[in-house]
Amino acid sequence: MPQLESLDYADPLDLLRRFIPTPFKALYRIGAVRVTVKTNDITLLPVFPLEVDREVLGERRLEWRLIRDAGSPDLLGPPLLMTSGILTIVTMGPACLIGVDHEQRELLAFIGTAIDARTHQEFLIPLLCQLTNDVFPASASMRFTAHDEASENG
Amino acid sequence: MMLKFNRQTLPFHAEFLIAGARCLIATNSTDVLESTARWRTKTRQPHRAASFEMEVLVDSAMDNTAHSASFFRGHRHLVFAMLPPRSVVTYDLLRRRVHAVLSAAAVRDRSFWNNVLLPITIGVLGTTVGVVPLHSACLDHNGSGVLVAGASGAGKSTLAAALARCGFSFVSDDWTYISKDGSTLVAYGLSAPVKLLPDSVRFFPYLKDIAPRRTLNGELAYEIDPSRATGFSVNYMSYPRRVLFLERTLKPGCDFVPCRSEYVREFFEKSAERLPNELIEAKAFRRGIIQTLSSVPAWILRTGESPQRTAEAIRDFILEARDDATA
Numbered sequence: 001m002p003q004l005e006s007l008d009y010a011d012p013l014d015l016l017r018r019f020i021p022t023p024f025k026a027l028y029r030i031g032a033v034r035v036t037v038k039t040n041d042i043t044l045l046p047v048f049p050l051e052v053d054r055e056v057l058g059e060r061r062l063e064w065r066l067i068r069d070a071g072s073p074d075l076l077g078p079p080l081l082m083t084s085g086i087l088t089i090v091t092m093g094p095a096c097l098i099g100v101d102h103e104q105r106e107l108l109a110f111i112g113t114a115i116d117a118r119t120h121q122e123f124l125i126p127l128l129c130q131l132t133n134d135v136f137p138a139s140a141s142m143r144f145t146a147h148d149e150a151s152e153n154g
Numbered sequence: 155m156m157l158k159f160n161r162q163t164l165p166f167h168a169e170f171l172i173a174g175a176r177c178l179i180a181t182n183s184t185d186v187l188e189s190t191a192r193w194r195t196k197t198r199q200p201h202r203a204a205s206f207e208m209e210v211l212v213d214s215a216m217d218n219t220a221h222s223a224s225f226f227r228g229h230r231h232l233v234f235a236m237l238p239p240r241s242v243v244t245y246d247l248l249r250r251r252v253h254a255v256l257s258a259a260a261v262r263d264r265s266f267w268n269n270v271l272l273p274i275t276i277g278v279l280g281t282t283v284g285v286v287p288l289h290s291a292c293l294d295h296n297g298s299g300v301l302v303a304g305a306s307g308a309g310k311s312t313l314a315a316a317l318a319r320c321g322f323s324f325v326s327d328d329w330t331y332i333s334k335d336g337s338t339l340v341a342y343g344l345s346a347p348v349k350l351l352p353d354s355v356r357f358f359p360y361l362k363d364i365a366p367r368r369t370l371n372g373e374l375a376y377e378i379d380p381s382r383a384t385g386f387s388v389n390y391m392s393y394p395r396r397v398l399f400l401e402r403t404l405k406p407g408c409d410f411v412p413c414r415s416e417y418v419r420e421f422f423e424k425s426a427e428r429l430p431n432e433l434i435e436a437k438a439f440r441r442g443i444i445q446t447l448s449s450v451p452a453w454i455l456r457t458g459e460s461p462q463r464t465a466e467a468i469r470d471f472i473l474e475a476r477d478d479a480t481a
Contacts (some may be wrong), residue, residue, distance in 0.1 A: 014428045016228030065229060077220060080242055082157040084209065084253055089244050091234070094225040099232045099244065108229045 008070065009040075017110075020067050027051040030132050033060045041068035043117050046125050060136050064107045064128065072112035076119070088131060096124065102135050159209045159253055170194040173276045173331035173342035174391075175283040176205040183212035185261045192268065206250040206283045208275070216240045216257035224270075224370050231432045233278050237270055239263070245278045247433055252279070270370065273344045276331055281429065281436035285331045285342070286443040289425055292325035292341045292392055293317045295472055299341045299392030301330060301447075303421060304400035309461065312354050313400060315378070316461035320469050323389040324348070324380045332394070332443050339446055342391045347377035357461050360384075397452035398468065408467035410453040419448040 009020050022038040029035070029051045037045055044066040055061075077093025090098040095112035107128060111120065157163075164180035170193035171177070179190060217240060225236040231248035240257035252275055260266045280287045290303035291314035300322070302310050311327040318324040326343030333340045349369055354376060355361045366374045380388045397418055398410075422444045429437050457464045 011428070013426070016226055016233060016427075018228045018230070018430055019428060067229070069227065072225070074222075077222075080157070080216075080219075080255060081155070082159065082211070082242075082244075082253060082255060084159040084251070086249070087232075087244070087246060087253070089234075089242075089253065091236070091242050093220070093222060094236060097227055097234045099229075099234065101232065101246075104231075104248075106230070108232060110227045110229075110234070 017067070017069070017071065022065055022067065029053070030062075030129050031136070033062050033132055033136055035062050035064055035132060037064040037066060039066040039068070041066070044068060044111060044120060047121050062105050062107060062132055062135060064109070064132075066109050066111060069110040069112050072110065073114055074112055075114050088134065090127070090131070098128070098131065100131050100135060105135065107131060107135075157211055157213065157255060159211065163211065164209055168194060172272055173285045173344060174333045174340060175276065175279075175285050177208050178205060179208045179210060181210040181212065183210070183261055185212065185258075186210050186256075189261060189264055189267045190272075192264070193272070206252065206279055208252040208254065210254045210256060210261075212256050212258060212261045214258045216242075216255060217259055219257075223372075228278075230430045235274060235278070237266075237274070239266070241266075241271075243271070243275075245275070247279060247282045247436070250279060250282055268344070269346050273329070273346050276344065277329065280331070281440045282433060284439065285333050286440045288330050288332055288422060288447075289328070290330050290397075291327045292330040292343060292394070293322035294325055294389045294392035295322050295469075297393065298395040298472075299325065300468070300472070301341065301394050301397045301450075302400055303397060308400045308402060310400060311349055312351075312357060312461045313464055315348055315350060315354070315358065315383075316465035317468065318380065318383070318386045320462070320465040322465075322469070323387045323392075325389050325392050327380075332447065334443065334446070337446070339394050339443070339450070340391055341394050343389070345381055345388060345390070347379050348383070349373070349375040349377055351375055394447065394450055396472070397447065397450050398455045399452065401454060401456045403456045403458045405456070406458045408459055408464055408471075409456045410471055411456065413452045413454050415448040415452075417454075418450070418452045419444055422447065 020040055022040050024039050024042045026037050026045050027050060028046060039045060072094045074093050074095040076095050080091045082089045086102050088100040095115060097110040100107045164182055166181050166184055166187055168179050168187050170190055172193055219240050222236055224238060227234045231246060233245040235243040237243060239259045241260045243254040245252055276285060277287050290301045291310045293300050302313055304310055314327040325341060327348045331342040352366055352374055361376050364376050366376050369375050380386050
């Protein structure tokens, strides 16, 4: 199975790269939140265990969309954090753009090609977990369990 | 440190109109109010405008960050923009809100507001605030608008500059923002600089006195402020009555070939930015505007002439059609 998709993505009518496909999908639990992660680069998936429990009705859910951005070769810049209450935005130069929509229950991140796996797993993923917990302030405790799409489908 | 956009951090407020859309601005800096004053004086509002909110935090710490070129990314209803000098802007298309953290250098730079931030804001929010950005030039001739569309590199800007010296008022050369006043189409320009590619100096010798500059998209171009260009008259808006699709040929002369409404509709629909499903109303609005525009008389203009000769041919064509109509 290829680990990367869409790095050569180019669409003259999609200059913002909104429609980059994110075919890789996995399910995690972060605190009390069930998180679906979709990405175009399998190395961006968190390395903690997959969620194995079945979904409970009314459970807190969030979707992460992690996009490896071939158009951004820069290193991480100094972080800029801003919030309007509904949106939280974190930028670290073009190498890392993160947006969290608290109402829509979505987290989006564009991650540049110069961000290596170690930086991603040890720095960005904890940040994304923190931002996830901020969407649901009561879910303070972190518990990572696992369940992938394949096992979910039997 | 987390920057917060709220009533406490943004005590100054103003309202202005841009391309027919109403912008409610909140900021922590009176410099923002001064830099947007030009837009607040624009009171020509032909219809009840849709509105959006723009929250602007000026943070002098941004002036110490590394310089970066313009950079845009988006997903679903969120769009990120990094704009020189040292400013970060996010667009929430679902809620029609803009959040900007600007450097002190950016906020005092009127050209940043007039030529970068506000045109990009209308370009990004566009259809969600009742304005459809179309890749075309617009000129006004006695209250009637002429849209000049065509493939990139066809010479729209050069022709727009020639038309502006041939009895037409300049509205826009690259992007025109189309809205509706009832059932009537309205075309807006933002008075952004006309961008002429370096080879335009063949047709406009006065460009020799100006140094070409690197534009936001990296192209080298002469930038002319239409409001200061000799012989230009500028209109903020017009009512589109004709559409011309510009095609260059090697054959001398100018041919005006009538084209069907399907051609107009397909041209603009196929060249429109893809929008996500979350913006279904915006998509429908754009489709409606393009449908209305497709009923405007349109021609393919095949020209092998200079921009000046082509501009004269357009002027004569329009005057002739007017004479025929009044005869």
